[in-house]
Amino acid sequence: xxxxxxxxxxxxxxxxxxxxxxxxxxxxxxxxxxxxxxxxxxxxxxxxxxxxxxxxxxxxxxxxxxxxxxxxxxxxxxxxxxxxxxxxxxxxxxxxxxxxxxxxxxxxxxxxxxxxxxxxxxxxxxxxxxxxxxxxxxxxxxxxxxxxxxxxxxxxxxxxxxxxxxxxxxxxxxxxxxxxxxxxxxxxxxxxxxxxxxxxxxxxxxxxxxxxxxxxxxxxxxxxxxxxxxxxxxxxxxxxxxxxxxxxxxx
Amino acid sequence: xxxxxxxxxxxxxxxxxxxxxxxxxxxxxxxxxxxxxxxxxxxxxxxxxxxxxxxxxxxxxxxxxxxxxxxxxxxxxxxxxxxxxxxxxxxxxxxxxxxxxxxxxxxxxxxxxxxxxxxxxxxxxxxxxxxxxxxxxxxxxxxxxxxxxxxxxxxxxxxxxxxxxxxxxxxxxxxxxxxxxxxxxxxxxxxxxxxxxxxxxxxxxxxxxxxxxxxxxxxxxxxxxxxxxxxxxxxxxxxxxxxxxxxxxx
Numbered sequence: 131x132x133x134x135x136x137x138x139x140x141x142x143x144x145x146x147x148x149x150x151x152x153x154x155x156x157x158x159x160x161x162x163x164x165x166x167x168x169x170x171x172x173x174x175x176x177x178x179x180x181x182x183x184x185x186x187x188x189x190x191x192x193x194x195x196x197x198x199x200x201x202x203x204x205x206x207x208x209x210x211x212x213x214x215x216x217x218x219x220x221x222x223x224x225x226x227x228x229x230x231x232x233x234x235x236x237x238x239x240x241x242x243x244x245x246x247x248x249x250x251x252x253x254x255x256x257x258x259x260x261x262x263x264x265x266x267x268x269x270x271x272x273x274x275x276x277x278x279x280x281x282x283x284x285x286x287x288x289x290x291x292x293x294x295x296x297x298x299x300x301x302x303x304x305x306x307x308x309x310x311x312x313x314x315x316x317x318x319x320x321x322x323x324x325x326x327x328x329x330x331x332x333x334x335x336x337x338x339x340x341x342x343x344x345x346x347x348x349x350x351x352x353x354x355x356x357x358x359x360x361x362x363x364x365x366x367x368x369x370x371x372x373x374x375x376x377x378x379x380x381x
Numbered sequence: 382x383x384x385x386x387x388x389x390x391x392x393x394x395x396x397x398x399x400x401x402x403x404x405x406x407x408x409x410x411x412x413x414x415x416x417x418x419x420x421x422x423x424x425x426x427x428x429x430x431x432x433x434x435x436x437x438x439x440x441x442x443x444x445x446x447x448x449x450x451x452x453x454x455x456x457x458x459x460x461x462x463x464x465x466x467x468x469x470x471x472x473x474x475x476x477x478x479x480x481x482x483x484x485x486x487x488x489x490x491x492x493x494x495x496x497x498x499x500x501x502x503x504x505x506x507x508x509x510x511x512x513x514x515x516x517x518x519x520x521x522x523x524x525x526x527x528x529x530x531x532x533x534x535x536x537x538x539x540x541x542x543x544x545x546x547x548x549x550x551x552x553x554x555x556x557x558x559x560x561x562x563x564x565x566x567x568x569x570x571x572x573x574x575x576x577x578x579x580x581x582x583x584x585x586x587x588x589x590x591x592x593x594x595x596x597x598x599x600x601x602x603x604x605x606x607x608x609x610x611x612x613x614x615x616x617x618x619x620x621x622x623x624x625x626x627x628x629x630x631x
Contacts, residue, residue, distance in 0.1 A: 278460055285434050285454035286477040286525065296476070300464055375464075 165346040173347035174354060183336070187355050190321055190333040193249060194359060197256020198317040204257070205264020206306050212265075213272035213298050214290060230262040234316075235323055242328045252324040252332070259320030260313040267312070271305025272298050307371055314363045318356055333359075383450065383529065383561050384410040384433060389442035391428055402428050403588035406442070408580065412528075415555055415562040417572035419620060420582025420590075426565040427457065430531050433563065451478070453527035457534050459514040461506040467517045468493070468502045474525035485524065492520045495550055497543060511538035519547075523554065530555070532564045536571060548574045548604045556599060573616045574604050581623040590623040 147167045154166035161169075177183040212219040238255060245251035275298055283293050325334025333352045340348035390404040402425040410416060418426040431437035432444060434454045453474055461470045468489060475485045493499040496516040506514060515538045522530060536544045552575055555562050566572050572579045576595055583590040593616055597607065607613050 276460070278456060278458060279462065281436050282454065282456060282460045283473075283477065285436065285452060285531075286474045286527075287451060288477045292477055296473070297462070300462075 162344070163346070165350060169347040170350045170354070173345075174351040177348060177351060183333075183351065183355060186331060186333045186336045186352065187359070189249070189331050190325065190356070191359055191362075193252040193321045193324070193332065194256055194317050195363070197253045197320065198260055198313060198363065200253070201257040201260030201317070202264045202306075202310055202313060205261040206268040206309070208261075209265040209268030209270075210272050210294075210299060210302055212269045213294065219269065226262060226265055230266070234259050234320055238323050238327050241324065247328045252321055252329070255324035256317045256320040259316040263313050263316060264306075264309050267305050267309030268302055271302030274305070275301045303374065307367065310367050311364065314360050314367075317363075318360055322356070383412045383414075383447050384408075385443075385445040386429075386433075387443045387445070389429070389432065389440055389444065391425060391432065391437075391440045401586035403582075403586055406588045408589065410561060410563065412447075412561055413556070413559045414578065415552070415564070415576045416578045416580055417564045417566055417576040418580050418582060419566055419569055419572045421584050421624075422567075423585050424582040425585060425588070426582060427533050430454075430533055430563060430565055433529075434531055447528075450529055451525070451527040452529045452531065453522045453525050454531045455518055455522035455533060455535050457537070459506075459511075459518040461509075461514055461517060463506050466503050466505050467498070467509065467513075470506065470517050471520040471524060474521055474527075478525050480526060489520065489524055492524065496520060496547065512540055512543070515539055516543075523551070523560075528561060530560050530562045532562065534565055534567070536566070536568070544571070545604050549602065551575065552599075552602050569617055569620045570608065570613075572620070573613060574602075574607065579616070579620055581620050583623070591619070593619045 150164070151167050154161045154164050154169075165173075174183070212222065234255070237258065241251045241255050241258070245254050279297055279301075280293060283297055288296070321332070322334040322337075325332040326338050329335040333356055336352045337349050340346075340352065386406060386408045389406040391402040393400045393402065402423075406429070418429065420426055428437065432440055434452055436454075461467075462473065465473070471489050471492070472481060472485070475481050475489075490499070490502070493502055496519070498513050498516050501509060501513055501517075504513075506517075509517065515535065519532070519535050522532065522535075536547070539547070548571070554560075564572065564575060569579075573593075573595055579593040579595060581590045581593065582588065595616055597612060601607065601610075
């Protein structure tokens with residue numbers, strides 16, 4: 131059944147690749163504009179073995195994973211801790227909405243000015259891209275805890291800290307994991323934009339540079355590595371979810 | 382006296398419509414006493430329990446409680462925590478009072494055996510039946526060192542055989558541990574079986590109809606024998622008369 135599902139999942143991709151290869155082979159213009167799966171594959175293998183894409187992948191993965199981890203941990207801690215004070219939660223709500231509505235592209239140049247052109251500004255961009263979603267999602271999780279269960283703990287004389295550790299924190303995990311999954315694409319976007327604006331290495335930089343040189347196979351090869359990075363993060367989150375038995379327990 | 386309710390009036394305000402649940406309700410509850418609230422749906426039994434538990438503070442009148450009184454509350458819903466297994470759910474109250482010890486764990490194991498769910502100790506709530514969940518919630522409520530135990534329809538999903546056995550065990554347990562217990566139930570027989578006093582409620586907003594004292598020695602508390610005695614049917618009639626509108630205290 132699993133093999134059948136995998137074949138079915140890969141089927142549309144296979145059709146797409148065949149059609150793409152066929153279309154590009156029709157004339158040179160098509161090949162120049164759209165490259166072809168075989169050329170993309172060659173470029174990918176060639177640049178991985180030359181070490182160019184390995185280095186770019188490592189830099190971008192480093193920026194994304196560190197920013198993703200810091201942004202989510204800090205965001206979730208802030209969001210969950212808002213449960214302790216309804217007043218602070220209410221006061222901070224419009225600020226979170228305002229900050230969340232700013233396009234990340236608009237902030238990127240300032241981040242470069244404030245934190246320099248090095249890796250730190252890229253990590254900060256990833257943190258900024260993920261932290262607000264982590265705050266709002268984890269606070270929603272904390273807010274949506276069953277009130278009757280909170281009353282049950284109160285009836286036993288539980289302190290706020292006990293209610294938080296025994297009920298709020300574990301029951302918000304489902305929301306926290308949803309925010310992690312949502313944040314994968316935002317983290318990649320944050321790092322990509324930062325590299326796009328100012329960098330001399332990384333997949334975002336590689337895409338910008340190779341598209342300037344009309345090296346479409348390398349552009350697509352770099353995009354494939356970004357997608358691979360997204361799958362990698364998704365897989366890691368899935369593994370932690372499985373380890374914590376989240377889906378089974380919240381069923 | 383452990384609790385004294387004086388002139389308690391409770392009104393619900395829903396979109397400018399005021400619904401009076403009961404008014405000027407007076408009741409004293411003594412230490413180590415087991416009492417039951419019986420009455421029709423919506424007469425305010427659970428509301429009164431919430432007031433006593435300090436969950437509902439929106440009422441008129443006064444509630445006096447002995448200082449430092451510890452309370453355990455079993456709500457109508459089992460409210461088991463899904464990521465804790467049955468044993469860890471049962472130990473929740475004890476954990477909150479920072480009293481988890483080898484002794485409390487042994488006591489929990491003993492209660493799981495007495496409640497006939499010892500094979501479910503490691504099971505998560507999603508795999509327990511409604512009755513099994515209620516039993517775990519009941520263990521969670523009686524395990525802590527609380528002085529006052531509030532039980533809102535504790536036996537509602539439990540099978541008849543288990544109920545009869547649990548009545549006898551729990552009555553002995555509460556008396557031995559010197560607990561004060563308030564039980565909300567719809568079942569008159571259950572109330573008579575388990576209580577020293579049955580507080581009978583009239584439909585909303587009339588409040589208490591009458592108080593029936595169950596004067597039977599602890600030694601004669603065997604549920605099956607007691608149910609066959611003339612005393613039992615006499616108590617039953619006294620409660621039932623109130624439901625029929627006879628002997629109402631106005």
